[in-house]
Amino acid sequence: MDKRRVTYNGLDCETDYGSEAYMIEFDISQADVLFSDQFLYGKYTVYFGLAAILLATLKNVWYRYSDMTYRRKVQNGSIExxxxxxxxxxxxxxxxxxxxxxxxxxxxxxxxxxxxxxxxLFVFATTLYLALYSFVPHYWYRGCRGFGSPPLAVRTGVMAVALIPFIYILGGKTNMITLVTGISYEKLNVFHQFCGVACFVLSLIHIIPFIYQIYNEGGTSWLAHKFATFSYYSGIPPLIFIGILIFGSNSWVRKHCYEGFLHIHWLCGIGFFGTTVWHIHDANYEMWDYMWSALAFWMSQLMYRALVKTCFKPNALFLKPRPAQLRILDSQTFEVVVTNVADW
Structure with a gap:
């Protein structure tokens, strides 16, 4: 036997599917835990991130104001x-x-x-926040799989997608969070990695309830049948891509295979984004909002870096004359000094 008999309020979750009594229990289950309410958890995830950015921004504003007032007091001869x-x-x-x-x-x-x-401490607080919102709300499962998707699976999936804008914003060397908070890209990179790990873990939690409840009620044959449908198999590629991104970002890999890490990272980043859009294309419209915002920040940061940092500053890059010193050392040491590269 690859399954066991699962009943709920006298109904067989497999054989009674579609009956009048089954549909009554379906309506009761949906009324108790609304499917639409699970999408609120994505907003709660975003609110936490925005609150953290706001606090960091206020700190940045205060430091700038303090520096300005201190300089003014020094000029006036009073630093009390x-x-x-x-x-x-x-x-x-x-x-x-x-x-x-x-x-x-x-x-x-x-x-x-x-x-x-x-x-x-910030990473710990964020982990605790996401874990509590994942596991404290009940119910985790519905009485039967036919009553709807497991609430635990839905809300963690939405929370994982809600983290995607933060992943792509924090991944940019020129990013909006650095602009408003004054925190450098290097310091923010640890949070970029953390958001990726959190998204991966939430994605795993998103998958497990589906597998468990389907297998529990219908066995391996029903599990194989369900994973042949688009909603299920389309979720596998983004999970693979983000898994490669996480394990490929290991410090050992970056230290010994940096070029490989670099190219795999941006290729898998594009693959993860594209396959996630593919997976949620028929989901609630709010899921699309996260993807559109991630794309907007991602592209604007790339355009800013490409245009403002390079094309609009040619005199600071390849057209700027630079002094050069060349030292040629051999058996008879001598030095050639060139004051300008253009002289060559």
Missing amino acids: PGYFGSFIAVLTAFSRSIGYKPINMYVSKYLGLPATSGSF
Whole structure:
């Protein structure tokens, strides 16, 4: 036997499918846990990210304002911070003493954790937030698979897609988050990797309830039948692509095979985006909003980097004359100095 008999309120989940009593239980299940409500969890995911960006932006604005007022006070010959300024300075120093404290190098390296305690605490808080929204709401499963998709699978799938805009924004060397927060791309890269891992884990959680409930009710034959349909098999390629992205971004791979990592990364990034669109093309319209926003940020960042950083600044790049010094060393050492590359 590759299955066992599954019943719910006296109904056989397999043989009673489509009966009048079965459809009554279907309506009750949908009323208890609305399918449309599961899409709210994608918004909750985005809200958390926006709140974190807002706090970092306010910090950046405050630091800039503090620097400006300090310079003005120095020019006026007075640098007394006042009671409020002293309180903020002490609070800032205390926060930095916690946030900048380094984590053990070997723990950070081999477990893939952030290098500082502040980044680690933020990653921990984000993980806890996503985990609670994934597992605390009930129910995880419906009484029978025919009553609708497992709520756990739907909400984690939506949360995974909601992370995609953050993945592509944080992956850009020129990105909007750096612009508003003042945090460099190098420091944000750890959160780019974390969002990728979180998306991968949520995608796995998204798949498992489908496999478990279908196998439990119909065995391997029913599982094979369901995975021959578009909604199921189309989800496999994006999972493979993001898996390659994560494991290919390992520090050992980047250190020893950086060129391979670089080319595989952008190819799989395009593949992941395209196959995700393919997978959700007939899903709720809100899922498309995440993909369109990810594409908009991704393309605008690439265009900004290509145009503003290169084409619109030719005098700072390939057309700028540069002084050069050439030293040719052999048995009779001598030096040739050229003041301008154009002289050659």
